[in-house]
Amino acid sequence: MMKYHIITYGCQMNLYDSGLIATLLEASGFESARTTGDADIILVNTCSVRQHAERRAMGRIASLANSKSQRDGLRIGVVGCMAKRYGQSLFSSLPFIDFVVGPDQYRRLPEIIGNGKRTASVDEDSEERYSELRSRQRRGPCAFIAIMRGCNNFCSYCVVPYLRGRERSRPHGDIIRETEALTEQGVKEITLLGQNVNSYRDGTVDFPGLLEKLCGLSRIERIRFTTSHPKDVSVDLFRVMGSKSKVCNWLHLPVQSGSNRILELMNRRYSREQYLGLVAAARGCVQELSVTTDVMVGFPGETDEDFLRTVDLIQAIRFDFAYMFIYSNREGTAAANLEDLPLDIKKKRLEHIIDLQNRITKEQNTTLVGKxxxxxxxxxxxxxxxxxxxxxxxxxxxxxxxxxxxxxxxxxxxxxxxxxxxxxxxxxx
CATH class of the missing domain: 2.40.50.140 (Nucleic acid-binding proteins)
Structure with a gap:
């Protein structure tokens, strides 16, 4: 029996997808290996959202070259977003790899591995939802469930719509059945995943409606979700969060910038004022709500004034936590055609907001002492x-x-x- 090992980089969706790949391989008779040294097949599930993520994955793949030269029969594959982004060209930059498979082609993996031929399969499939499959995840009280795939937003800096295709939602019945199956295995908390969960729609069931249906399941204790896009969140969602005790009082709402001018250049389709209003509405509906976010600095054209608007917004909202990062140029996106800022300016701005947010996070958490x-x-x-x-x-x-x-x-x-x-x-x- 051939053994496989998956190395995963990137977001929670990639972790979930690695579980889907495991399910597909095991259904075809493959067995999981604990380490790369025990495996006959090594798959590296990759991320392309930022250049740093690609460099990390490329370095790890390159490190497998010696294993390939020393072990007859070892097969190495690149899957995920980098596979979709670079396709067949990966065979030139990584000549020792055997197959390249994009996010919509995972069902072909058993066949591709079995035929032994060097293969690139990266076509987009607008109908693929992997709806009936169950992601093989590590046992524990928490699990991920992908409720949709793809993204329609086309933020000017982001490659995700080009790599994961257009939005398509899973049938709500499949999501409910997957949740029930997980609770039978002892899972008490699920996190619903999507590039933009608020765009979920299956017929007449929208995202707030899906949450209400899941709250009706007796065994599930907690329900989280990520990620939300500010242009699509609604007061209906906040009302469900406030009225259903199983829905966690945590909202991850990426703001990216506090400057309206930069938000427009980013094609985010909301304003600073709208974002502040959403946070106020959410806090008004949900007790003890924790609000976390993503903040990008150094977007092309960002002036000192733009940056200070972001600093001011962080201070005004007082996020419980923030993922903060420097703009990363992604070829093929609209922002790639804009003039980039010097790296030293971007680094200084990042250091500034990290220091600010760390202080706020500590102050927020200090309020828990004695409780x-x-x-x-x-x-x-x-x-x-x-x-x-x-x-x-x-x-x-x-x-x-x-x-x-x-x-x-x-x-x-x-x-x-x-x-x-x-x-x-x-x-x-």
Whole structure:
């Protein structure tokens, strides 16, 4: 029996897709290998959203060249977004690889591996949803469920619509059945995935409606979702979040910039004022809401004034956490034709907002000290003075002392912060 090993880079959707690939391979008689050294087939699931992600994946793939030369029969494949982006040309830059397969062609993997021929299969399939498949994920209390694929937004800096195709939603019945199957395996929390979950629509069921249906399942304890696009979130969504206790009080809402001029250049299709209004509406509907975001600095043409508008927005909203990064030029996007900023300016701006947001995150988490919070226990701690860690409904990771099992819902009293991470003890009884 041939063994496979998957190396995954990138977002949660890529983790989910690696699970789909595992399901497809195991259905065809392949067996999972714990390490690359034990595998007959190595697949590298790649990300193209930023240049740094591509460099990391390319470096890892290149490191496999020695294994290929020393082990007869070893086959190496590149799958995912880089496969779609570069296609057949990867055979020139990585001459030792055997196959290249894009996100809409994973069903062909058993056939491609089996025929032993060098193959590139990267065509877009606008009908492919992998609806009936179940992603093979690591056992634990939390799991991902992809509810849709693709993106229609065409932000001027982003390659995702070109690599993952147009939006298409899974039937809501398949999502419900997958959730039920996961809860039977002990999963208590699901995270619904999509490039823009708020665009979900299956016939008459929109995204708030899907959440309401999932909340009707008895065994699921918590429901999260990511990512939301500000132009598509609605007050209806906030009302469902506020009225359904199973929907976590956490909203990840990427803002990217606080400057209207830059938002227009990015083709984000909302204004700074609209974004501030959305956050205010969400906080008005959902108690103890945690709001997190993505912020990009150094977009082509960003002036000091534009940057200060972003700084001001971060200070005004006081995000609980932010993913912050420098603009990365992606060939083929509209922004690639704009004049880039000097790297030293981009780095200084990134350092500034990281320092600012880190202070805000610590201040936000300090408000938990002395309070009791409910955690879903996600794992044990092997180091330090902690026995385990878990997450609150509003997405705060808390370390704790006390004995329990992974998957338990426990109450913890927060005593202090370790860095910016809350630390506490389980309350017995």
């Amino acid at each position: 009791q919070v409910e955690l879903l226990v996600e794992g044990e701690c092997k180091k330090g003075d902690y026995d385990g860690y878990g997450k609150t409904s509003n997405n705060k990771v808390v370390l704790f002392k006390g004995f329990c099992s992974v998957g338990d819902l426990v109450r913890v009293e927060v005593h202090r912060l370790s860095g910016w991470t809350p630390w506490g003890e389980i309350i017995n009884g």
